Amino acid sequence: MKNIAVIGAGTMGNGIAHTFAQFGYKVNLIDISEDSLSKGIATITKNLDRMVAKEKISESDKSNTLENITKHTSLEEGVKNVELVVEAATENEKLKLQIFEDLEKFCDTNTILASNTSSISITKIASVTKRADKVIGMHFMNPVPIMKLVEIIRGYNTSNETTEIIMDLSKALKKVPTEVNDYPGFVANRILMPMINESIETLYNQVAGVEEIDTVMKLGMAHPMGPLQLADFIGLDVCLSILEVMYDGFKNPKYAPCPLLVNMVQAGKLGVKSGEGFYDYSESRKAEHVSAQFK
């Protein structure tokens, strides 16, 4: 495999494009928004600069990586002659089903179609194509160039051959691929989201404050970051939507999103990206201040 298309130049898409390009793959980075493409390339450049400053890569590695990436706003153009597509567009089922229907039309019949979705069923995404055996989940973690895990999700019809190719490819990116089956939340979010939801419930029930809950989990369980702060980084809207997918998928009340989470999303308090969640990011991006509503 040499030629890859990445759909979506946002948080995850630019990290995925960066990673493939750094390992010598030719990447077509596709987004409907010219602005997102420019911001995506700017982020990749900034992250490469940081790696050069830390002497993890050389100046020539940086320029080779950037040369390996080509921007596209047309899906049809961007997926021409690629062997793999990694879709990392906005987490919206209708949007992803439309993208995969289009990919079926525009891609070579042998092209493998992967999705970076956090929660949408790979089996359902595959069902709108005529190549369900070649559709797979490739769930990278944020920030992609740094995080080692790739959760590899086998849809109901994903073939052994496709799984092996994607496992090997992930290893070629110096990642640790881990194979899981396609059920709501896969493994990562099925375990992480109930913990985040329970920490919000603990706050909602006034058992302890934001800092106390995060301190217990950081110092008591050796987590690098408390669950409330992690929720802010992931995005409270994203946490809510993943919990809703699990709640609907399992029909089990244990995944019901905490009313406080629902309220905060409705109030536009989405965490780092909106400037406020459980912490206030308006003055410092370091989450030093608990949001005034919890003081």
Ligand SMILES: NC(=O)c1ccc[n+]([C@@H]2O[C@H](COP(=O)([O-])OP(=O)(O)OC[C@H]3O[C@@H](n4cnc5c(N)ncnc54)[C@H](O)[C@@H]3O)[C@@H](O)[C@H]2O)c1
């Ligand atoms: N943010 C995370 O921590 C994280 C972690 C793992 C997986 N994911 C998953 O990765 C995917 C992307 O998430 P993100 O956080 O990067 O989102 P984002 O909002 O940062 O970026 C999404 C990008 O998709 C683009 N887009 C929307 N419709 C498109 C289309 N039809 N064609 C091409 N581009 C289109 C948008 O313009 C935007 O630039 C989602 O499925 C999400 O669940 C996110």
